[in-house]
Amino acid sequence: MDFISILSIFVLACFxxxxxxxxxxxxxxxxxxxVTNAISSVIIVxxxxxxxxxxxPGAKWLGLAAVVLASINIFGGFAVTQRMLAMYKKKxxx
Amino acid sequence: MExxxxxxxxxxxxxxxxxxxxxxxxxxxxLALRGLSSPESSRRGNIYGMVGMAIAVATTLATHEIxxxxxxxxxxxxxxxxxxxIARRIAMTAMPxxxxxxxxxxxxxxxxxxxxxxxxxxxxGILDAGGDILAVSRIEMALGAAIGxxxxxxxxxxxxxxxxxxxGAPILLPMRHVINLGTVAAIVVMTGLYAMSPAAxxxxxxxxxxxxxxxxxxxxxxxIPIGGADMPVVVSMLxxxxxxxxxxxxxxxxxxAMIITGALVGSSGAILSYIxxxxxxxxxxxxxxxxxxxxxxxGDKGPAIDRxxxxxxxxxxxxxxxxxxxxxxxxxxxxxxxxxxxxxKEMTDHLKAKGVEVKFAIHPxxxxxxxxxxxxxxxxxxxxxEVFELEDINSEFAQADVAFVIGANDVTNPAAKTDxxxxxxxxxxxxxxxxxxxxxxxxxxxxxxxxxxxxxxxFRDNTMMLLADAKKMVExxxxxxx
Numbered sequence: 001m002d003f004i005s006i007l008s009i010f011v012l013a014c015f016x017x018x019x020x021x022x023x024x025x026x027x028x029x030x031x032x033x034x035v036t037n038a039i040s041s042v043i044i045v046x047x048x049x050x051x052x053x054x055x056x057p058g059a060k061w062l063g064l065a066a067v068v069l070a071s072i073n074i075f076g077g078f079a080v081t082q083r084m085l086a087m088y089k090k091k092x093x094x
Numbered sequence: 095m096e097x098x099x100x101x102x103x104x105x106x107x108x109x110x111x112x113x114x115x116x117x118x119x120x121x122x123x124x125l126a127l128r129g130l131s132s133p134e135s136s137r138r139g140n141i142y143g144m145v146g147m148a149i150a151v152a153t154t155l156a157t158h159e160i161x162x163x164x165x166x167x168x169x170x171x172x173x174x175x176x177x178x179x180i181a182r183r184i185a186m187t188a189m190p191x192x193x194x195x196x197x198x199x200x201x202x203x204x205x206x207x208x209x210x211x212x213x214x215x216x217x218x219g220i221l222d223a224g225g226d227i228l229a230v231s232r233i234e235m236a237l238g239a240a241i242g243x244x245x246x247x248x249x250x251x252x253x254x255x256x257x258x259x260x261x262g263a264p265i266l267l268p269m270r271h272v273i274n275l276g277t278v279a280a281i282v283v284m285t286g287l288y289a290m291s292p293a294a295x296x297x298x299x300x301x302x303x304x305x306x307x308x309x310x311x312x313x314x315x316x317x318i319p320i321g322g323a324d325m326p327v328v329v330s331m332l333x334x335x336x337x338x339x340x341x342x343x344x345x346x347x348x349x350x351a352m353i354i355t356g357a358l359v360g361s362s363g364a365i366l367s368y369i370x371x372x373x374x375x376x377x378x379x380x381x382x383x384x385x386x387x388x389x390x391x392x393g394d395k396g397p398a399i400d401r402x403x404x405x406x407x408x409x410x411x412x413x414x415x416x417x418x419x420x421x422x423x424x425x426x427x428x429x430x431x432x433x434x435x436x437x438x439k440e441m442t443d444h445l446k447a448k449g450v451e452v453k454f455a456i457h458p459x460x461x462x463x464x465x466x467x468x469x470x471x472x473x474x475x476x477x478x479x480e481v482f483e484l485e486d487i488n489s490e491f492a493q494a495d496v497a498f499v500i501g502a503n504d505v506t507n508p509a510a511k512t513d514x515x516x517x518x519x520x521x522x523x524x525x526x527x528x529x530x531x532x533x534x535x536x537x538x539x540x541x542x543x544x545x546x547x548x549x550x551x552x553f554r555d556n557t558m559m560l561l562a563d564a565k566k567m568v569e570x571x572x573x574x575x576x
Contacts, residue, residue, distance in 0.1 A: 001113070001348045003230060010341060013354040016124055017361030024130040026458065026483050027472075029366060029465030030189055032130050033333050036359040037196045039123045039143055040340045042352050043203050046218075048154045049347070050210030051169065053217030054161035056296070059210040064169045066206035069199045071173020072180070077196055078144050079181035084189075084469055085140060088133035091477040 038077025120354030122146025204242025262322025334363025428501015
């Protein structure tokens with residue numbers, strides 16, 4: 001993809017983010033931070049590419065290290081978000 | 095083999111199903127955030143997030159020739175074990191520092207990915223015909239590494255302050271604004287120089303490493319002057335940065351999933367910082383400039399002790415609460431520190447059994463991160479439809495018999511409404527003084543809130559001070575209610 005199409009996606013995604021995040025209820029701001037943390041670890045894609053490529057050992061090890069760090073975040077972030085969200089309960093109707 | 099060659103020749107040759115897969119992953123991430131608009135839809139949203147991540151990882155692994163799948167799976171496995179263990183064991187009160195720690199990992203991962211792209215640009219498809227790294231990719235890489243490095247070192251400091259490894263007090267270096275702005279300017283200039291540099295082959299150009307080092311220093315210098323109570327803004331800001339770092343690397347890779355995510359996370363953190371700043375009536379710049387609350391320890395303790403105030407016992411409090419028709423509870427950071435949320439829930443159950451209407455009022459900056467109090471109350475099984483935000487409940491204090499303030503101070507200070515000379519003037523506050531009686535649980539009369547401002551409410555006639563550890567006091571109230 002050329003730079004301009006990527007930039008277009010980026011700018012539009014910023015607007016989507018703006019509206020989506022304003023609609024998040026303040027009670028869920030902590031889970032919001034935890035889940036944004038988990039999804040920003042999509043940077044693992046870069047780590048995987050570097051770790052998969054043959055030829056440059058330095059880049060491969062950096063890539064593997066990035067994969068470990070991003071995985072901690074992905075698994076930890078989604079799991080802790082799940083744990084928090086499971087706690088939000090409505091009043092029991094009697 | 096032909097496929098690998100195609101990939102190596104540049105991002106343009108990626109088959110369209112791959113682009114679609116990344117797009118789907120990006121949309122899943124949007125749905126993950128969209129789900130958070132209500133607690134009912136949030137759990138499904140989180141599943142969308144996981145699905146999106148799985149798609150992104152699987153697509154990447156399927157479309158690249160992998161030299162050693164074993165190592166990669168081992169790396170993911172190690173991360174999964176560490177991540178899941180932490181997520182299971184962490185106490186809910188420790189959530190702010192956990193989020194800070196997670197931010198630092200995203201930042202570091204961004205730096206590592208940028209460095210890997212710098213050393214092996216061929217694998218990332220960012221080489222031009224002459225074997226040099228494309229100029230635009232050099233800018234993206236340098237920015238990704240710089241933002242990642244700032245996120246990393248900034249988050250490490252935020253973690254240390256939140257976790258108590260480091261004093262929450264601001265550390266003020268002389269000339270810090272000049273040093274910080276100078277270093278940021280230097281990073282921008284060096285990024286430009288690196289983009290134009292003739293030495294642009296794989297691994298060439300010491301400037302890249304200097305940019306990384308300078309950015310690590312900026313993150314450190316930026317956060318040390320910021321006080322503990324401003325951490326909600328800092329954590330949100332670092333959240334935003336971790337997103338921008340991911341977006342920058344997404345540009346390098348031409349990866350839509352990364353770009354969409356980066357934009358989402360970047361705007362999310364920015365909006366949260368804005369909400370936090372507005373809730374304190376302070377500008378973002380003044381928070382980032384740091385130093386707020388530095389006077390809290392100096393001269394403010396003296397006069398507080400001299401003025402007369404009404405102190406009460408747990409029995410007095412239990413009597414007032416038991417007689418009330420309507421009680422509004424205002425939790426603050428002190429509740430988190432004392433871990434008093436569970437016993438507080440027990441107290442509300444006793445009150446409800448007596449027919450008292452109980453509601454919770456949350457100020458946006460209560461605690462050390464956005465939504466901190468809501469999570470703790472949810473942990474204690476307080477139903478979320480009994481918990482209200484400031485603007486939704488503030489008018490109800492006038493009808494309440496008791497406002498029960500537990501571990502909060504500045505967010506109730508009426509000086510914010512009346513005293514133009516007060517540092518917190520203009521900050522929206524909870525109108526607890528409008529309730530017939532205000533009960534304050536506070537450890538002692540000495541020590542003002544984080545803003546270093548005395549709360550005149552403590553000395554009013556309809557205020558009763560309950561001086562004790564929040565958890566012990568509430569436990570005693572529960573006993574007295576029985």
